[in-house]
Structure formats: C-alpha cells, structure tokens
Amino acid sequence: MGGCGSGNRRQSGKRTTSDMWRLDVYYLHRNGMLAPGRASTLNWNRNGERIASIGMLAETGRIILKYRTRPPGGEWEDKEYPVALEWTACHLGGQRPWFLCPCCGRRVAVLYGGSVYACRHCHNLAYTCQREAVHSRLLSRALKIRGRLGWESDHGQKPKGMHQRTFERLAWEHDRFNAASWMALADKLNLLSSGDAGR
Numbered sequence: 409m410g411g412c413g414s415g416n417r418r419q420s421g422k423r424t425t426s427d428m429w430r431l432d433v434y435y436l437h438r439n440g441m442l443a444p445g446r447a448s449t450l451n452w453n454r455n456g457e458r459i460a461s462i463g464m465l466a467e468t469g470r471i472i473l474k475y476r477t478r479p480p481g482g483e484w485e486d487k488e489y490p491v492a493l494e495w496t497a498c499h500l501g502g503q504r505p506w507f508l509c510p511c512c513g514r515r516v517a518v519l520y521g522g523s524v525y526a527c528r529h530c531h532n533l534a535y536t537c538q539r540e541a542v543h544s545r546l547l548s549r550a551l552k553i554r555g556r557l558g559w560e561s562d563h564g565q566k567p568k569g570m571h572q573r574t575f576e577r578l579a580w581e582h583d584r585f586n587a588a589s590w591m592a593l594a595d596k597l598n599l600l601s602s603g604d605a606g607r
Contacts (some may be wrong), residue, residue, distance in 0.1 A: 410568055428533065429460055429521035433493070436464070436471075437505045442493065444468045462521070477523050491525065546589035553582040 410415040429452055433442075442450040445468055452460040463474035471492045478484045494515055506515040509527040519525040520533060556580055558567050566575040 428531065429462075430535070431507075431519040431521065431525055432505050433505050433519075442466050442471065442514075444503055460521075462477055462525075471559070473525060475521075479523065485523075486523070489524075491519065544589075546585045550582050550585035550589060553578050553585070567606050 415568050421537040431450070436442050436448075436450075439448075440446065441450075441464060443523060446466045448464045448466070450462050450464065461475070465474070467490075467540075470492045472488065472490050474486075474488045476486055490559055491510050494506045494508055495503040496506065498504050506517060507519050507527075508514070509516055509519065509530060510524065511526040511530040514527050514529065516527040516530070520531050522531055557564060559582075563579070566572065570597070574576050
C-alpha cells in the first residue's frame with residue numbers, strides 16, 4: 409500500500425495532472441534549490457493558507473524528499489527517499505536538469521505527488537486538457553495564440569517587434585483553431601446536417 413500510482417481515483421475515471429501536487433525540476437533549478445547542500449521547503453497555498461509542503465535536501469546527483477502523507481482513512485506517514493537527477497547539455501550551452509522517476513526511471517521534468525512523487529505515467533494521470541471536450545481544446549489553443557498576439561478580440565494588429573512571417577503563421581493557426589472549434593461545437597450539438605457538408 410502507498411506505492412507508485414496508489415491513491416484515490418476520481419469517481420469520473422482517470423485523474424488529471426491538475427489533481428496532484430507538482431514538483432517541477434526547472435522551477436527548483438531556477439531558484440537554486442538543486443545546489444548540493446541546499447535545504448529547501450516548497451509550499452502550496454490556497455487563498456493565502458498553506459495546504460501542503462515538502463522538504464528537500466539537494467545532494468550531488470540527487471535530492472532527498474521529506475514530507476508527510478495520509479491515505480484516506482489512514483494515519484499520517486513520514487516519507488523520506490532520494491530522487492536521482494540527470495543533466496543534459498542545452499543547444500546554446502549550459503545544462504538542463506531532469507528527474508529520474510523513482511518508480512520507473514523515466515527522465516521527466518515534473519513529478520506528481522501522491523503517496524510517492526512519481527511521473528504522470530506511474531500515477532496513470534491524464535493531462536487536464538485531455539478531459540476537455542474537443543471544441544474546448546481547440547478554442548483553448550486559439551485563445552492561447554490570441555494572448556500571445558495581444559489581441560483582445562478575434563483579430564488585431566501585428567505586435568511590435570514580431571516578424572511578419574511569424575505573425576502570419578500565428579494568425580493563420582488562430583483562425584484554423586477558432587473555426588475548427590465552432591465546427592466541433594456545431595457537430596456536438598447536431599447542428600450540421602449531412603447536406604451541409606456539400607454546400
């Protein structure tokens with residue numbers, strides 16, 4: 409009990425990454441928390457109140473995780489175990505850190521907390537966007553591009569400093585995702601008749 413992938417499952421099926429505490433190796437690296445000898449505490453807050461925390465001690469080639477967990481209806485358990493780190497070279501110089509999942513050994517950027525911090529595969533997690541309806545996923549992609557372009561409505565001007573070719577590509581992708589979203593929604597609501605396809 410309490411091993412990799414253990415824990416509650418949502419009533420509706422597969423849990424998502426947003427249901428779990430995230431431990432992001434890039435965040436730790438940017439904030440100097442992977443430097444050997446560094447002891448750190450990472451807190452998760454909701455409405456200004458701490459709801460979870462984890463202690464970390466960085467060593468050469470690994471970090472030691474320390475925290476408490478309680479299974480549903482069970483007693484609090486103290487956890488302490490190492491997570492190996494691996495570094496790969498970046499194209500423009502420097503090195504990028506990765507976690508090696510303590511359950512399967514996969515090289516990953518994010519571990520998700522349950523009884524054990526492990527990769528999303530070991531916890532059998534879906535990404536949140538995979539739970540969205542098709543039209544919502546497409547609209548989300550269009551809105552993300554719209555945000556990058558600084559548009560307040562469907563269309564706007566090219567952002568200052570952006571190359572024309574980049575702008576044209578993003579505008580085309582925005583229009584494609586936006587149109588596909590409306591078509592997917594219409595299909596879901598059965599607004600498209602078989603005769604519409606040939607019009």
